[in-house]
Amino acid sequence: MDPFVINIVIFVLAIALGVEVITKVPSTLHTPLMSGSNAISGITIVGALLASFSETFFAFGVVLGFLAVVFATFNVVGGYVVTNRMLEMFKSKDSK
Amino acid sequence: MLNMIYATEPTLTLALTTKDWLGLTYLLAAMLFYLGLKMLSKVTTARRGNLVSALGMLVAIAATFFQISGGESISLIWIVIAILIGGGGGLILAVRVPMTGMPEMIALLNGCGGIASLLVASGDYLRTSDAQLAGLPWNTLLAIGLATLIGGLTFTGSLIAYAKLAGSKFIPDAPVQFAGQKVLIAVLGLGSLALAGVLVAQPSAWYVLFLVAVLSLILGVLLVIGIGGADMPVVIALLNSYSGIAAAMAGFVLDNSALIITGALVGASGIVLTKIMCKAMNRSLMNVLFGGVGGAVAGGKGSADQGEARSFTIEDAAIVLDAARSVIIVPGYGMAVAQAQHAVKELGQQLESRSIDVKYAIHPVAGRMPGHMNVLLAEADIPYEQLQDLEQINPQFEQADVALVIGANDVTNPAARHDTASPIYGMPILDVDKARTVFVIKRSMNPGFAGIQNELYFKENTGMIFGDAKKVVTELSAELSSS
Numbered sequence: 001m002d003p004f005v006i007n008i009v010i011f012v013l014a015i016a017l018g019v020e021v022i023t024k025v026p027s028t029l030h031t032p033l034m035s036g037s038n039a040i041s042g043i044t045i046v047g048a049l050l051a052s053f054s055e056t057f058f059a060f061g062v063v064l065g066f067l068a069v070v071f072a073t074f075n076v077v078g079g080y081v082v083t084n085r086m087l088e089m090f091k092s093k094d095s096k
Numbered sequence: 097m098l099n100m101i102y103a104t105e106p107t108l109t110l111a112l113t114t115k116d117w118l119g120l121t122y123l124l125a126a127m128l129f130y131l132g133l134k135m136l137s138k139v140t141t142a143r144r145g146n147l148v149s150a151l152g153m154l155v156a157i158a159a160t161f162f163q164i165s166g167g168e169s170i171s172l173i174w175i176v177i178a179i180l181i182g183g184g185g186g187l188i189l190a191v192r193v194p195m196t197g198m199p200e201m202i203a204l205l206n207g208c209g210g211i212a213s214l215l216v217a218s219g220d221y222l223r224t225s226d227a228q229l230a231g232l233p234w235n236t237l238l239a240i241g242l243a244t245l246i247g248g249l250t251f252t253g254s255l256i257a258y259a260k261l262a263g264s265k266f267i268p269d270a271p272v273q274f275a276g277q278k279v280l281i282a283v284l285g286l287g288s289l290a291l292a293g294v295l296v297a298q299p300s301a302w303y304v305l306f307l308v309a310v311l312s313l314i315l316g317v318l319l320v321i322g323i324g325g326a327d328m329p330v331v332i333a334l335l336n337s338y339s340g341i342a343a344a345m346a347g348f349v350l351d352n353s354a355l356i357i358t359g360a361l362v363g364a365s366g367i368v369l370t371k372i373m374c375k376a377m378n379r380s381l382m383n384v385l386f387g388g389v390g391g392a393v394a395g396g397k398g399s400a401d402q403g404e405a406r407s408f409t410i411e412d413a414a415i416v417l418d419a420a421r422s423v424i425i426v427p428g429y430g431m432a433v434a435q436a437q438h439a440v441k442e443l444g445q446q447l448e449s450r451s452i453d454v455k456y457a458i459h460p461v462a463g464r465m466p467g468h469m470n471v472l473l474a475e476a477d478i479p480y481e482q483l484q485d486l487e488q489i490n491p492q493f494e495q496a497d498v499a500l501v502i503g504a505n506d507v508t509n510p511a512a513r514h515d516t517a518s519p520i521y522g523m524p525i526l527d528v529d530k531a532r533t534v535f536v537i538k539r540s541m542n543p544g545f546a547g548i549q550n551e552l553y554f555k556e557n558t559g560m561i562f563g564d565a566k567k568v569v570t571e572l573s574a575e576l577s578s579s
């Protein structure tokens with residue numbers, strides 16, 4: 001199979017899986033869900049890292065790669081930390 | 097391209113190549129993300145879920161580092177510097193942002209994800225020589241165009257959303273609309289898609305990709321600037337989805353399953369939230385994006401023929417509250433603006449100490465992002481069991497002695513149930529008017545976001561308490577404790 005077709009299959013199945021999982025998240029947790037999933041979307045950092053490693057050195061492309069790593073890391077670190085901060089606050093009656 | 101880098105890697109003694117191992121590690125990371133999201137569906141496991149997901153990210157990044165450090169990387173030191181800048185900035189902001197600033201923070205994070213995908217895709221394109229570009233399959237080129245397009249509009253769209261949420265002087269909270277805006281958006285949208293197609297036919301025409309990037313940035317501004325503040329929950333959820341889809345597109349460019357799977361998960365999450373938000377407002381996504389609700393204000397229409405609203409003093413309201421057996425507190429954006437969540441908690445405790453049953457009614461679109469009220473009340477240490485959503489709480493209003501509305505407006509307007517002419521007709525609302533007494537804490541009689549007067553305020557069982565939410569709530573607790 002063409003890698004592209006395999007990728008499409010993966011993409012569609014992952015969307016179906018995502019819809020399935022997210023539908024079960026209660027409205028109380030919608031904000032942490034957004035920031036948490038947002039942190040996950042910082043996975044672009046993997047792409048940024050792979051892309052900033054290259055044989056053909058073209059200055060502008062490397063600058064873009066550098067910036068990509070900066071933004072993606074911001075996304076990952078900021079997302080996880082802020083989500084953790086929010087979830088820390090959600091307390092049950094019993095835990096008091 | 098990357099495939100060629102992999103091809104030069106030595107094959108391990110096992111039957112699997114380095115690339116295979118990397119792929120399997122990414123699969124592990126993706127499963128950790130999935131597990132983390134699954135654990136987010138229960139409050140008790142949510143925090144661990146976030147850590148599981150962060151572990152997945154660590155695995156993915158570590159594996160990638162292993163991969164690139166194995167080669168002759170020229171820029172490893174620069175990568176470390178970039179990580180320190182981005183990570184440091186993210187950490188500082190995440191630790192310091194107040195809970196009331198969370199909608200802006202989420203918008204900013206969405207934007208960062210979007211621009212990162214744009215940079216990854218276009219950076220990868222620019223590093224590839226013309227000869228190699230000519231050999232790229234059409235789908236990779238198309239993915240480069242789409243990642244740039246979606247990433248770009250996510251970026252500027254998020255920045256505009258950020259400015260609106262942060263109350264910037266330059267970008268008003270109200271929708272900015274002009275003649276031909278929809279046509280312009282359509283032209284730019286179709287135009288950039290067509291240009292992405294041109295790139296497939298002319299792989300070495302870098303200026304085409306540049307144009308796509310420019311158009312996408314303009315498109316993001318136009319798409320969000322026309323949307324009003326109270327519709328922000330939908331916009332934030334939608335931009336969340338875009339940032340995921342952009343990451344998935346970047347995954348197609350790099351032929352990287354980790355990016356595709358996680359991008360799709362996040363994209364799906366955003367789509368589900370967007371759908372929930374639209375349903376909670378009984379509006380289609382198209383109507384939210386292009387309806388411009390909250391723009392031309394219809395004025396305080398209806399106030400004349402609905403009679404006078406009754407104003408209550410703090411003392412009178414405290415007496416009624418003191419005599420109640422059950423109180424339902426209905427927070428809205430006004431509570432967030434006044435930062436009254438801690439004062440609200442004090443009042444709740446004050447009531448509970450008089451063995452009054454206290455519950456909180458949360459409308460799905462109350463505030464500026466999905467779950468906004470829940471986060472603020474959690475910050476004030478209110479147990480989440482006391483927070484009830486629309487379906488749970490609505491049947492309980494009839495038995496409630498007092499419904500205390502703090503800074504919520506359109507989500508409590510009974511017109512949504514019966515007035516077919518009302519712009520919010522059909523929107524599921526909190527049935528606060530069914531409580532024996534309704535108190536509404538509000539600054540003035542100005543209409544709410546939808547530009548319509550709330551007929552709740554003119555009902556016989558409604559009393560208005562005018563003033564700043566925090567001030568009024570604090571005074572109410574003080575009055576109760578002194579009586």
